Amino acid sequence: MATTTPRPHHQHDHDAGLLRAATRYSATRCTAMVLCTVASAGASLLLPLAIGRALDAVLTGHATGESGGDATRWVLVCAALVAASALLDASESVLTGTTNARTTAWLRGRVARHVLAVGPRTTARFAPGDLVARLIDNAAHAGVAPATLAATLAALVTPVGAVVALALIDGRLAVVFIVGAPVLVLLLRAFVRVSSDCVARYQQVQGSIAGRLSEAIGGARTIAAAHTEDKEAGRVLDALPELSRQGHRMWRVQGRSQAQAVAVAPLLQIAVVAVAGHLVVQQHISVGELLAASRYAVLATGIGVLVGQLGALVRARAAARRLGEVLAEPVASYGEGELPLGDGLLEVRGIKATRGGRTVLDGVDLTVPAGGTLAVVGRSGAGKSLLASIAGRLTDPDEGDVRLDGVPLRSLSREELRREVGYAFERPALLGTTLEGTIGFGAPRPAASHIREAARAARADTFITRLPDGYATPCAEAPLSGGEVQRLGLARALARGGRLLILDDAMSSLDTVTEHHIAEALLHHTPHRSRLIIAHRAATAARADAVAWLHDGRIRAVGSHEELWERPEYREVFGA
Numbered sequence: 001m002a003t004t005t006p007r008p009h010h011q012h013d014h015d016a017g018l019l020r021a022a023t024r025y026s027a028t029r030c031t032a033m034v035l036c037t038v039a040s041a042g043a044s045l046l047l048p049l050a051i052g053r054a055l056d057a058v059l060t061g062h063a064t065g066e067s068g069g070d071a072t073r074w075v076l077v078c079a080a081l082v083a084a085s086a087l088l089d090a091s092e093s094v095l096t097g098t099t100n101a102r103t104t105a106w107l108r109g110r111v112a113r114h115v116l117a118v119g120p121r122t123t124a125r126f127a128p129g130d131l132v133a134r135l136i137d138n139a140a141h142a143g144v145a146p147a148t149l150a151a152t153l154a155a156l157v158t159p160v161g162a163v164v165a166l167a168l169i170d171g172r173l174a175v176v177f178i179v180g181a182p183v184l185v186l187l188l189r190a191f192v193r194v195s196s197d198c199v200a201r202y203q204q205v206q207g208s209i210a211g212r213l214s215e216a217i218g219g220a221r222t223i224a225a226a227h228t229e230d231k232e233a234g235r236v237l238d239a240l241p242e243l244s245r246q247g248h249r250m251w252r253v254q255g256r257s258q259a260q261a262v263a264v265a266p267l268l269q270i271a272v273v274a275v276a277g278h279l280v281v282q283q284h285i286s287v288g289e290l291l292a293a294s295r296y297a298v299l300a301t302g303i304g305v306l307v308g309q310l311g312a313l314v315r316a317r318a319a320a321r322r323l324g325e326v327l328a329e330p331v332a333s334y335g336e337g338e339l340p341l342g343d344g345l346l347e348v349r350g351i352k353a354t355r356g357g358r359t360v361l362d363g364v365d366l367t368v369p370a371g372g373t374l375a376v377v378g379r380s381g382a383g384k385s386l387l388a389s390i391a392g393r394l395t396d397p398d399e400g401d402v403r404l405d406g407v408p409l410r411s412l413s414r415e416e417l418r419r420e421v422g423y424a425f426e427r428p429a430l431l432g433t434t435l436e437g438t439i440g441f442g443a444p445r446p447a448a449s450h451i452r453e454a455a456r457a458a459r460a461d462t463f464i465t466r467l468p469d470g471y472a473t474p475c476a477e478a479p480l481s482g483g484e485v486q487r488l489g490l491a492r493a494l495a496r497g498g499r500l501l502i503l504d505d506a507m508s509s510l511d512t513v514t515e516h517h518i519a520e521a522l523l524h525h526t527p528h529r530s531r532l533i534i535a536h537r538a539a540t541a542a543r544a545d546a547v548a549w550l551h552d553g554r555i556r557a558v559g560s561h562e563e564l565w566e567r568p569e570y571r572e573v574f575g576a
Helices: 011-025 027-064 069-118 120-125 128-143 145-155 157-169 171-218 220-226 229-236 240-281 287-327 384-391 414-420 435-439 448-457 461-466 482-495 512-524 538-543 568-573
Strands: 346-355 358-368 373-377 399-404 421-425 500-504 530-534 546-551 554-559
Touching: 011 027, 011 069, 011 128, 011 145, 011 287, 027 069, 027 145, 027 157, 027 287, 069 120, 069 128, 069 145, 069 287, 120 128, 128 145, 128 171, 128 287, 145 157, 145 287, 157 171, 157 287, 171 220, 171 229, 171 240, 171 287, 220 229, 240 287, 346 384, 358 373, 358 384, 358 530, 358 554, 373 384, 373 538, 384 500, 384 530, 414 421, 421 482, 435 448, 435 482, 448 461, 448 482, 448 512, 482 500, 482 512, 512 538
Parallel strands: 373 530, 373 546, 421 500, 500 530
Antiparallel strands: 346 358, 346 399, 546 554
């Protein structure tokens, strides 16, 4: 089973770097958001001043009997500030939504491309369901980081500006607020510290449930046949109580922090208004300035609203850490070399490979002669599929070297390697839109004539042409058996050409007659191609030029099938 145990190597660099890269990607929109938020904050800060001036103008006009011209002008200024604030808030909302969507899409694209570039090693460490959860849910949480960070920084303008405005009205008002402000700051720090742990745990449990669900869906037929639906549902949902606990804990932390901030904020506001009232009595400030000071006190304590934004940043950081675990998987490096002329001499030397803490292959040496066929047999778990992956560099060994026509695979360019090495698998994925597309899947796409020739060699042409739309039949609408899917996978490998063909149990679902015809086509109609076949059937091994018997990660014997068949242990590999 795949494991998601965190790795220590530079993990924090990956998640921090990912968030920095996402912020750079959205820099233009985030800058526009900051400008809108700052402008909106400016309008909010000017509004209390304008209201206070309007009130003072009205009171002065009544006291002197003058016309209300000044009051009218200040009322119009208030209306303009309210309209500008509404327009800027609407613009900020649009920018926030589009920035979140674009950043999330960028993160998903980056992680998805990395997963595909790393190859099979990714799914060896992360369960498919967990990977999907990281790509969908965690990327969405991390995608809000740039916009939320920009909004948080810009939101600080309002409370800071409000404190400055209090100081401009009367320095004593600012002092009263500043004395109590550290309490709000300590509340925010405590919230970030406590919520980080529960958010990370919540996302981890969520990924575990997704991984188990993916496994259950993949084994739905087995579960139904064994009548273990209830047991499997219990296994999938076993972590649900823990998910609930962490979710409730997360919301309790946020609710408590907001409640504490809401409790402290009115006390600060009352203190500021009380001092302002005293100053009015002492005639140090006007009634309008008292009104403005009361509004500025509300804006200054708005720092408590940052609890929600800080919560989003905490979730984004935890999500980025999970994405960073995926991005920490190293991508294979390729050279720029090309192969000389040759017929596919494959040399495997001193291969050692460890997976999940267990040595699967230990000192494996093999040679597939140019144009020849070597079958690899062994009991389940002997390391046959891993050897097949290493032979064509779908994965790299911990030690050892693989050469094709004398050239190390590591030194070849990616294009040259994939052009010259073809694969067919036990469960091929039908990735093309149509049946013709799935046979020709790859870059560059084979010519249509090669696709049909390969389909005939793989005995796929017979069932394809019986379909109403033939080769244009959509894969999702084609009623295919397991053997027919394997024939499409074999046709894809044959259509690619190249000098080395690796079959990883690619004929296990074929009937005996079809396997015989395909084996004849593989062995006798591709003279300039070598073949490495992972075989589970004695008939398949018997058709090869030689057989390598893999046992407990080592080559036990190499010889013809007839020679090895004399040994009882060899016959036991095939259940004979």
